[in-house]
Amino acid sequence: MEPNDPYALKLTPEMLLSAYAHGIFPMAENAQSNDLFWVDPDERGVIPLGNFHVSKSLKKKMRRNAFEVRVDTNFLAVVANCAAERHDSQETWINDEIVELYHALFRAGHCHTVEVWKAGNLVGGLYGIALGGAFFGESMFHKERDTSKIALAHLVDRLNVGGFQLLDTQFITDHLRSLGAIEISRANYHKQLNHALEIDADFYRLDGGGMSEDCLQSTSQIS
Template sequence: MALFLIMEPNDPYALKLTPEMLLSAYAHGIFPMAESANSNDLFWVDPDERGILPLDGFHISRSLKKKMRQESFEVRVDTNFLSVISACAAERPDSQETWINDEIIELYHALFRAGHCHTVEVWSQGNLVGGLYGISLGGAFFGESMFHKVRDASKIALAHLVDRLVVGGFQLLDTQFITDHLRSLGAIEIPRAQYHAKLSQALQLDGDFYRLDGGGTSEFCLQSTSQIS
C-alpha cells in the first residue's frame, strides 16, 4: 500500500488539503486517512488491492430480509451529516481505533454542504441507530465509514445505499478496504490497475443519488418513501 503524507501541522510549508483537492484525489483513485482520531497528520492512501462491492453482488441474508419486514426502521438520506460522521468516528466496542479526525470531519462536512458527500441514516423511534457516509462522483460512490447502535442497522443502511445506487445509474461502489463483515455482504478485492479502469469508466457516467426518491423501484423492497416496515 502506498502512503503519502499530506500535511504536518508544525510544518509552515505543508500543503493544506481543501475540499476541491479531495474530490480530485478521489477521481484519481486515492483517498485520505488520519493515523488516529487524535492525530493531526493526514495521508493519501492508494491500496495495492482495492475493496469494492459489486452492485449486482450484494448479499442480503434471509434473516435480514425478515428483520426489515418485521421491524420498523426509517431510512433517511442527508438529514444529519454531523451525527453520522461523529458516530462513525466514535470509539468502537472492540477498541478498534478510528481514523476520522477533526480535519476529516471538517473537510467532509464542506463536501456535504456542496452536495458531494451523502449520508444514509437508519432511525428507530426517533433515534439514529445506524448509518454510513461517502462521496459521490459521476457513476462512482466512495463509501467512507458506517456504524450501528443496534444489530444490523449498518447492513440496512448499506442495503438501501446499494438499492439507491442501482436505481440512480451508478456503476462502482468503492469500499476502500475489505473486512470480514463486508466480505460476507459480497465485497471483493481487485488489483489497483483494475480498480482504476473501473473508476475511469464510472466517472464518465452521470449517477443520480436522488433518483430513488422520485419513484424508482427496489429489488430490496426499500420503498421510495424511505420507509421499511
C-alpha cells in the same frame, strides 16, 4: 500533510475530490493526529452492485418497517457515531480535519449519509462520497443489530436505481465480505473508476426512504 509546517499546502474539499478521482483517499492515524496521509491500496475493496448479499432474516427485518431510513439529514451525527464505533481495538482514523473537509463536501452535495432511525433515535448509518457514477464508502456504524446492514442495503438499492457503476469500500473486512465485497487489483480498480467517472449518475433518483423491492430482487442475492 503537516499542518504545523508554514509551507504545507492546506488540503481543500476540491483537492479531496480530485484525489478521489485519481483513486486515493486520506486517513489519519487517530482522532488526535494533526496529520493526514494518502492511501492507494494494492488491493481495493469493492461491492459489485449486482452481487450484494441480503439474508432472508435481514430482508424480513427490513419489511417489518421498524426502522426509518433517511438520507442526508444529519451528517455530523453520522460521522460522530462512525468515529466512536470501535468494536475492535483499533483507534478511529477520523480526526477533526477529516470531519471539517467531509462536512464541506456534504454541504456542497458531494458527500452523503444513509441513516437508520428508530423511534426518533439514530441507530445506524454510513457516509461516503459520490462522484460521477462512483460512490466511495467511508465508514458505517450500528447501535442496534443489523442497522449498518440496513443502511448498506439501502445504499446499494439507491446506487443501482441512480445508475452508479462502482461502490468502493476501500478495504475489505469479514463483515463486508459476507455481504458480497471482493478485492480487486489496483489496476483493475482504476480501470473501473475511470469508467464510472464518465457516468452522470443520480444519487436522489430513488425517492423516499424505503427499499425498492423490484431493485432488491433483481440486483441482490438472497441467501
